[in-house]
Amino acid sequence: MKHNNCYIYPKSMRETIDGKRHYNTGKEKLPSVTTILSATQEQSKTDSLQAWRDRVGDENATRIVDSAAARGTAMHKILEKYIDESGYLDLTNVGKEAHNMAIRVIEQGLCNLTEYYGLECTLYYPGLYAGATDLVAMHKGDMAIVDFKQTNKPKKKEWVTDYFLQLSAYAMAHNYMHKTSIQKGVIMMCSKDNFYQEFIIEGEEFKKYQHKWLGRVSQYYEQRTKLERKNEEVVQSN
Numbered sequence: 001m002k003h004n005n006c007y008i009y010p011k012s013m014r015e016t017i018d019g020k021r022h023y024n025t026g027k028e029k030l031p032s033v034t035t036i037l038s039a040t041q042e043q044s045k046t047d048s049l050q051a052w053r054d055r056v057g058d059e060n061a062t063r064i065v066d067s068a069a070a071r072g073t074a075m076h077k078i079l080e081k082y083i084d085e086s087g088y089l090d091l092t093n094v095g096k097e098a099h100n101m102a103i104r105v106i107e108q109g110l111c112n113l114t115e116y117y118g119l120e121c122t123l124y125y126p127g128l129y130a131g132a133t134d135l136v137a138m139h140k141g142d143m144a145i146v147d148f149k150q151t152n153k154p155k156k157k158e159w160v161t162d163y164f165l166q167l168s169a170y171a172m173a174h175n176y177m178h179k180t181s182i183q184k185g186v187i188m189m190c191s192k193d194n195f196y197q198e199f200i201i202e203g204e205e206f207k208k209y210q211h212k213w214l215g216r217v218s219q220y221y222e223q224r225t226k227l228e229r230k231n232e233e234v235v236q237s238n
Contacts, residue, residue, distance in 0.1 A: 001083060001137075002115040007178050009121040012132060023122065023130035030124055033131035033169045036220045037162050064152070067094075071192060072150040074098035076134065079105060079148055080119050083135070101150060101190040108196045109188035113137045113146070123173035128217055133170040136182075142202070144184040145170045151191045157199055161209075163187050164201050165216065168209040183207070 013024045014032075020039075021032040031039075053061040074090055075098040081088035082102065090098065116137035124130035135146040145167045149160075167185025174182055183206050187199040201209060 001110070001113055003084070004115045004117050007117050007136070009118045009123070012120070012122055013130075023124060025124055025126075025130065028127070030128065030130040031220065033129055033166050036129055036216055037165060039223060040216045040219045068150060068152055068192075070094050071098050071101070075101050075105070075150050075190070076148055078102040079110075079134075082106060083110070083116060083119060097192060098150075100194050101192065104190045104194050104196040105148060105188050109186075109198055112140050114141075117143075121170075121174075123170050123177060125169075125173045125176050129169060129173070131166070131170060131173070133167075133174075136174065139184065139186050142184045143180060143182050144186050145174065145182060146186045146188065149187055149189040151189055153193075154191055154195050154197060155189065160187065160189075160199060163199070164209045165213045167201065168206060168213045171206075172210060172213070185209075 010025075013026075015022045015024050015029060017029065020035045022029045022035065023032060056064070071094055074092075074095050078088055078090065078095075078098055079102050090096070114137075116135055118136045120132055120134060121136050122130070122132045133145050134148050137144060137146050139146065147163065147167060147170075149163065164185065164187075167187070171182040171185060174180055184200070184202040185206060187197075189197045189199070191197075
């Protein structure tokens with residue numbers, strides 16, 4: 001796949017503030033896309049996750065989550081090294097599992113890309129948020145934000161709406177920073193059983209998720225303002 005380096009992406013600027021991921025742009029420290037999504041998550045999702053932890057037990061839940069994270073990290077690295085042609089070999093059990101998953105993504109997903117502009121691209125929208133997308137590339141003739149995801153089992157489209165919000169957030173930041181007009185997002189997902197899925201949002205659906213994302217950003221800052229005021233009141237009362 002050809003690399004078109006017409007866009008210059010800043011290096012990662014991640015920082016942890018109060019246990020939450022932020023990005024330091026040099027002028028301001030902005031919450032990450034995932035930090036905003038986590039803080040504004042619907043209560044029903046939070047309750048569902050807690051119910052799952054209660055059902056399987058905290059220790060087992062932590063093991064499952066950590067294993068999935070390790071697989072995801074390994075798969076991302078393999079795909080990144082494949083795309084930039086630098087080569088990478090991980091002979092651990094996790095690495096072997098991730099390699100098989102990456103092969104599915106390469107054969108069924110990356111084959112639809114003609115050129116790429118950046119890998120692990122740091123993006124930010126001044127005053128609002130920042131984040132890093134896995135890939136910015138040309139997908140079937142359209143410039144798109146592409147993210148790689150691993151999963152323990154296949155997903156339905158309605159289960160991955162937060163991923164669509166991530167795509168729309170990264171596209172808006174890219175459009176602002178680089179004067180582009182990206183209106184397409186692609187999720188390339190593979191399960192640990194090597195089942196590949198691809199979810200695409202574009203056109204009016206993409207615009208719908210952009211509006212939803214801006215709503216979550218507004219909610220985040222409203223919540224943060226309320227918390228800051230509450231903390232100030234506590235300090236003053238003491």
